[in-house]
Amino acid sequence: MVIRGGWAIFFQPTADVAPYTGYSYSTAPSTSVSNAGVIPLVAPGCTGASCGMVSNPFPTGILTPPGNSLGLLTNVGQSVSFIDPKREVPYSHVVSIGVQYQLPFNTLFEASYNGRFSRDVETSLNLDNVTYAQYLADGSTLTSSSVPNPYAGLLPGTSLNGATMSLQQSLLPYPQFTGVTESNMSNGTAKYQSLVVQVEKRLSQNFSALLTGTFGKSTTYSTYLNNGMDAPGQFITRDGGTPPHEVNISGVYKEPFFRQARLLPRILLAGWQLSGYTQWVSGALLNVSGAYPTGINPAFSDPSVHGDWFNTCTYNQTNGLTQNCSAGEPVAWTIQKPFTLNTVPPPQWSNFRGRTIPETSLAIVKVFRLKERLTFQLHADADNLLNTPTFAAPNTTATSSLFGTTALIEGFNYSSVGGPRQIQLGGKLSF
Numbered sequence: 001m002v003i004r005g006g007w008a009i010f011f012q013p014t015a016d017v018a019p020y021t022g023y024s025y026s027t028a029p030s031t032s033v034s035n036a037g038v039i040p041l042v043a044p045g046c047t048g049a050s051c052g053m054v055s056n057p058f059p060t061g062i063l064t065p066p067g068n069s070l071g072l073l074t075n076v077g078q079s080v081s082f083i084d085p086k087r088e089v090p091y092s093h094v095v096s097i098g099v100q101y102q103l104p105f106n107t108l109f110e111a112s113y114n115g116r117f118s119r120d121v122e123t124s125l126n127l128d129n130v131t132y133a134q135y136l137a138d139g140s141t142l143t144s145s146s147v148p149n150p151y152a153g154l155l156p157g158t159s160l161n162g163a164t165m166s167l168q169q170s171l172l173p174y175p176q177f178t179g180v181t182e183s184n185m186s187n188g189t190a191k192y193q194s195l196v197v198q199v200e201k202r203l204s205q206n207f208s209a210l211l212t213g214t215f216g217k218s219t220t221y222s223t224y225l226n227n228g229m230d231a232p233g234q235f236i237t238r239d240g241g242t243p244p245h246e247v248n249i250s251g252v253y254k255e256p257f258f259r260q261a262r263l264l265p266r267i268l269l270a271g272w273q274l275s276g277y278t279q280w281v282s283g284a285l286l287n288v289s290g291a292y293p294t295g296i297n298p299a300f301s302d303p304s305v306h307g308d309w310f311n312t313c314t315y316n317q318t319n320g321l322t323q324n325c326s327a328g329e330p331v332a333w334t335i336q337k338p339f340t341l342n343t344v345p346p347p348q349w350s351n352f353r354g355r356t357i358p359e360t361s362l363a364i365v366k367v368f369r370l371k372e373r374l375t376f377q378l379h380a381d382a383d384n385l386l387n388t389p390t391f392a393a394p395n396t397t398a399t400s401s402l403f404g405t406t407a408l409i410e411g412f413n414y415s416s417v418g419g420p421r422q423i424q425l426g427g428k429l430s431f
Helices: 132-138 167-171 263-269
Strands: 002-011 079-083 091-103 107-126 146-148 164-166 179-204 207-224 235-239 245-254 273-281 314-316 321-323 333-335 359-371 374-383 422-430
Touching (some): 107 207, 132 167
Parallel strands (some): 079 179
Antiparallel strands (some): 091 107, 107 179, 146 164, 179 207, 207 245, 273 359, 314 321, 374 422
């Protein structure tokens, strides 16, 4: 038996580039006929800059980067961002401890714990937003009502140059900007822990095999529930996106029975090598948009029984109706009224994931020695050996009529699985 472990600190390399605020401007051309004259026709008696084909695509002028000449007035009427001046370099504590044990039949067993604990993970925060109280008090009037614009005519070429602005814009801490973002704030954390198991049958009796399994969990603490209204660092815990399960099985077997056979049987039957590979990885976590979970786990153990990939029963608070519900299904989702403020993080279920299938491949190889310096290799490969169909991730838009449904993938994705079984025959002559 062998026991080993280790601990280390890794600093994440960063290459943060400061925003080009004031040194990089873009001016969108006008596309309206009245302003830009985009119709290739000159009307009789037409005079002025609005006549002719694309005579004036920039009626309010082209924004010229001012550099640092405007000081604190730089980018007024637009959005600004800046890097946290107290930023720290992100780093991680990496821990590993494992045991290795020799089993009979030339087999090796190994199990280990691996952990990674990241600190000073970079986050960003919207500093230009309304408060909780304003959001709850004004609701839809924040965007539907207008107020006089104190910057009218002072910010040409921007969206804040008109006679009025929305109530929401007027209530912002920095109403002269369309957005203020502080980035690279070193206040996030992340964690990954896993159990890794490996069983290796070393080559003996013409056979070798390897089984590996990773069973882990990752979480992040760097996401805001209501970015701009939450206090800095008031994060919610979210899944880290790493697949919780991954199992790989591979093996190689070399035919031993015809090595002493007569010439023709030995040439045709001896020396064949069979190798195979199977992998199974957990699907990606599903995130539903357009609705808020009620707290009921929507995952089905067998979607084929229900007709949908998961529980799609949805209640609409605006009209009081339910939709996408099957008989006996509890309501799993709620389409909230506009400007509903959520204060409790939506739950995440570890089994609410896209479905994946094992990826299985098989290869057969035989080398024929024609002469001392001339060999011919014949091989056959089969991808998606079991011809198992692959389905795309289900529709996760609660307001869609296809909510919870999926479609068969045609063609091949990044792995060999994704389409029908493919068999390839090939040969290689070496001299």
